[in-house]
Amino acid sequence: MxxxxxxxxxxxxxxxxxxxxxxxxxxxxxxxxxxxxxxxxxxxxxxxxxxxxxxxxxxxxxxxxxxxxxxxxxxxxxxxxRAEAGHLLGIEIGAHRVAVLISGLDGRIIGAGSRDVSETASADDRLDRVRSVVADVLRRTGVARSSLRAVGVGSPGIVEADGTVRLSTALPGWTGLPLGERLSRSFRCPVLVENDANAAAVAEHWKGAARDSDDIVFVLAGLSPGAGSLIGGRLHRGFGGAAGEIGALHLLGREVTPETLLSTTDEPLPPLDEQAVAEVFALAREGDEQACKAVDRYNQRLVHDVAALVLALDPELVVIGGWAAGLDGVLAPLRTELSRYCLRPPQVTLSMLGEAAVATGALRVALDHVEEQLFAVEGTATARR
Amino acid sequence: MxxxxxxxxxxxxxxxxxxxxxxxxxxxxxxxxxxxxxxxxxxxxxxxxxxxxxxxxxxxxxxxxxxxxxxxxxxxxxxxxRAEAGHLLGIEIGAHRVAVLISGLDGRIIGAGSRDVSETASADDRLDRVRSVVADVLRRTGVARSSLRAVGVGSPGIVEADGTVRLSTALPGWTGLPLGERLSRSFRCPVLVENDANAAAVAEHWKGAARDSDDIVFVLAGLSPGAGSLIGGRLHRGFGGAAGEIGALHLLGREVTPETLLSTTDEPLPPLDEQAVAEVFALAREGDEQACKAVDRYNQRLVHDVAALVLALDPELVVIGGWAAGLDGVLAPLRTELSRYCLRPPQVTLSMLGEAAVATGALRVALDHVEEQLFAVEGTATARR
CATH class of the missing domain: 1.10.10.10 (Winged helix-like DNA-binding domain superfamily/Winged helix DNA-binding domain)
Known part of the structure; x- marks a missing residue:
């Protein structure tokens, strides 16, 4: 002292x-x-x-x-x-797509690229896809690889502090993968890996639907749903990095998976088949009765899970993202349900960043890392506590 | 800067x-x-x-x-x-009991007192009871009222920052009560009001079962259950002070109250009748079949609610308190359930402080307030962020 x-x-x-x-x-x-x-x-x-x-x-x-x-x-x-004195990458590695954003030291995005990837692709194939999109983005923006100061990555699963994926059911070969270390071989700067829903929460707070709130829950709806939360403007990862893993909440006392809820037949949808989901949502929008019932079933489940998160955390704002299309139907029942159980129900809104949310959040994670070094005051104050 | x-x-x-x-x-x-x-x-x-x-x-x-x-x-x-240069009170105002602890500026407890109170007592009667226990404790310890530097209060309900109870279903006349202000009339020092489960979480962290962990969920089991959580050693109150209000979680999609779950007949127990609950637990310990089934039903519900909190918050440790007797039966099923859904399941343990938890936490809240003034460094660092 x-x-x-x-x-x-x-x-x-x-x-x-x-x-x-x-x-x-x-x-x-x-x-x-x-x-x-x-x-x-x-x-x-x-x-x-x-x-x-x-x-x-x-x-x-x-x-x-x-x-x-x-x-x-x-x-x-x-x-x-000199914002151009260094550059940052924000990378999303998802089940169906990899996406890359690049910015200068001021966080302003100067380039982007993405490519589809099969949900059955191996970890090696998926990482190859990442490397090729990164190379493509660097080439098109004329940024030298040596100019990169930090790389942020958002990906499904529970991520350890060292960038290892502890568990991910959404991506083949992902559980146990030392993702940060594997990607580090392609860069000479730090690579920071974050859970995708956590990254999206950070992104919506930075430049999306949650700019005005420091206490938010972001729900990444999907067949492998997750949630990320900010408390007082800081990411709440939990003691083991597993906070907000509402995928597991789906299982609590009930065996019905999202694939079953969203099926219009007696058989569940194929596991993690987002294309099949898109078709159900499209049918529902056209008024198909079975599809509407399926979407209703899914929405009801989502409402329950979000309500549990809200009761535990009491955020100011809930942002619903993930499946951008089709989910607007969940807002009204969610608001109704939350106002039944919460004295000061949180605001509920849809993601503003849509499918750019995870990569944008990954970029912000990289920027945070660099700013901690450049603008050391905050880090100093924190260490002092 | x-x-x-x-x-x-x-x-x-x-x-x-x-x-x-x-x-x-x-x-x-x-x-x-x-x-x-x-x-x-x-x-x-x-x-x-x-x-x-x-x-x-x-x-x-x-x-x-x-x-x-x-x-x-x-x-x-x-x-x-000079620990004796000032004194602090920690007060629990519960449905059935008011309890008071007194300490010097070092937080060491030098006296205590408590009295039962009817769960149907009016707010005025309950506050009178508090005042008489306080007067009694001051008299017995020989501490002058003018020596009090801060008073902490733990009570059921959602508490506003100014000490007003926003909602409390457990105590008659409690919703809307400006509890902090009402009690302030009896003291010339600050009165700080905290939710009872939050206070108990603070207490277990201070000198109970959670001394070794900074990331905990404390569950106050009871007919009006609640939870309090510490994240990184700090109380997480939520944006509206309602974090952990799992009483409402009971209602999500299911209309069955704890009184119904714990009934051994076709009729639910009388509302908030803890004596009736104690009888059911006693019967269950003696092996009564109906009572065992009732306790099992309640435990199952508690397990589900705690699991939801754990998935949202991902704590290192869960402390179960409230009904000290009878709840040891919940530990095994809770551990089993959590290990099914959590990769790194939290430790689960019973409260060490038992029925002293809320008053002890209230005392710590008062001590925190005084220390913030005496040892201003932390407050300064916080303001600087």
């Missing part, structure tokens, strides 16, 4: 550097005078820090616009954050 | 004071030299801070033991934290 009050010069430099970088990223090409005002630091400190950041390639003197340059006298130097 | 690096002298004084006080409380009558070493602060700083703490009555020079005093030369002055 003495360090709180004593002088640790390297910590101080790091904090000052983070404060200046943070201000630089928020302001429009500030001058040193601007930065001194914004940060409350002394002029010599700001000068020293900016010099260091320029050397590190994170900050550059910004070229003045034509009109401004011609004003009388020598204009004060202006600086800007 | 400038404040991080700039010099705010009053903040610095406060932090130094907290650091010294914290060290004083942890050490055995340290000398100024000890404190200088422990805190890493300068000798003049430590002297100034200790002087201020002595003036504030929080620290006193400790009288040396006989042998020590007679050693040659003048011994260095030693100091100790």
């Amino acid at each position: 003495g360090r709180l009050t004593g002088g640790d010069p390297s910590l101080l430099r790091r904090i000052n550097s983070a404060v200046v970088l943070h201000s630089l990223r928020g302001a429009q090409s500030p001058t040193l005078t601007d930065l001194t005002r914004i940060t409350g630091l002394s002029r010599p400190t700001v000068e020293g820090v900016v010099e260091g950041l320029v050397e590190a390639g994170l900050v550059v003197e910004s070229v003045p616009e034509e009109g401004e340059a011609r004003r009388q006298g020598r204009p004060a130097r202006r600086y800007r954050f | 400038g404040r991080l690096t700039g010099g705010d002298p009053s903040l610095l004084r406060r932090i130094n004071s907290a650091v010294v006080l914290h060290s004083l409380r942890g050490a055995q009558s340290p000398t100024l030299t000890d404190l200088t070493r422990i805190t890493g602060l300068s000798r003049p700083t430590v002297e100034g801070v200790v002087e201020g703490l002595v003036e504030a009555g929080l620290v006193v020079e400790s009288v040396p033991e006989e042998g020590e005093a007679r050693r040659q030369g003048r011994p260095a002055r030693r100091y100790r934290f």
Whole structure:
């Protein structure tokens, strides 16, 4: 605790550097005078820090616009954050598709790519597909692989802190796969693996339907459903990384799977066959009686599972994603059910990011990692607790 | 953020004071030299801070033991934290009982009292009962009312941040009651109201079955069941203070109440009649077939609800409390059920504090409040995030 009050010069430099970088990223090409005002630091400190950041390639003197340059006298130097000093990838590895997003250090997306993959593909084939989409996105955006600072990955299953998939019933060969380590071989930067529903929750909070709330539950509806939750703006992973695994909730005391609920015949749908599900939803939209009953059965189950999550966690907002199409029918019964049991029922809304949610969240996970290093203040404060 | 690096002298004084006080409380009558070493602060700083703490009555020079005093030369002055400089109350207001604990500023319990109360008692009568137990405990311990620094209260229901009970079905007249404000009239210190299951979770973490875990779910079994959870050592109240209200979970899709489940006849037990429940449990222990079936039905329901909480939150440990007697039968089926659905099933254990859990947690809530003021470092770090 003495360090709180004593002088640790390297910590101080790091904090000052983070404060200046943070201000630089928020302001429009500030001058040193601007930065001194914004940060409350002394002029010599700001000068020293900016010099260091320029050397590190994170900050550059910004070229003045034509009109401004011609004003009388020598204009004060202006600086800007070099978002192009590094890049990030957000990767979704799903049962039917892999998708990749790329951004600069400011998190703005500058490229994207995706390819379908068979739900029966082996882990090796699936990872090959990932590598080829990544290579394609890097080529098209002209970003060098060496410019990557962090890679985020969202994938179904319970993920260990080291990036190993502890369990995933949705993807063949996924359980036990050291996913982070396998992908690390393709990159020289950290690879961070996150459960897909968790990643989607982060994404909706970052730039989707949950921008205004810090306490949310995101439900990834599907044949292998899951949920992710933020508490006070932070991801709640649970002690073993298994929080929100409502797939298992489906089994509690009832043996009926989503494939059975959604069947229009006596036989359940083929396991994890999303195409068959899409057909049932399409039929229901056309008014087919059997299909409507099937969708109703599924919705009823979803409502029950979401209600259990809401009672346990008491979020401000529930975001329903996953099957973007067909699920709007679940909102009304969900709201009714929740208002029956909750005193202050959460708002319920559909995902805004749709099928981009998981990759977007994976990108945010990568960005968080890089920002923790660049803007070390938060990390410092956390370590201090 | 400038404040991080700039010099705010009053903040610095406060932090130094907290650091010294914290060290004083942890050490055995340290000398100024000890404190200088422990805190890493300068000798003049430590002297100034200790002087201020002595003036504030929080620290006193400790009288040396006989042998020590007679050693040659003048011994260095030693100091100790004055736990007796203030007192705290932890109050449980339940359906059938009110209980009060009292401690010094170190949280060590120095007195206790309790009285039964009818489950049909009005809010006014129940509060009168609380006041009389408090007066009795203060009298017996010789603590002046003016010495109280904070009062914690644990009670069934959803509690607002201001101490108003938003909903409580267990206690007549409790819904809408400004409980904190009503009790504040009897005290000149802050009164903090917490949900009973939340308080019990805090208590088991503090000095009960959950001392070794920061991620726990505490289940308060009963006719009006509830749950409280700690995530990373902090109480998770939920956005609207309703997290863990599994009483409502009982209703999801099923209309059967605990009173019906536990009945040995065609008629449900009288509402909230814990005495009738105790009789059913006693009969079951004697091997009565109807009673055993009734207890099994209740246990099955409890297992389902706890499993739902566990899937949502993924705790390290589940503590079952409330009905201390009779519930040991729930541990085995609960463990079996959880290991079926959880990859890393949480440990499951019975409450260690039993019927003292709620009042003990209420005391800890009061202690947290006082410590936040005394040891301001944590509060400061939190505000800084």
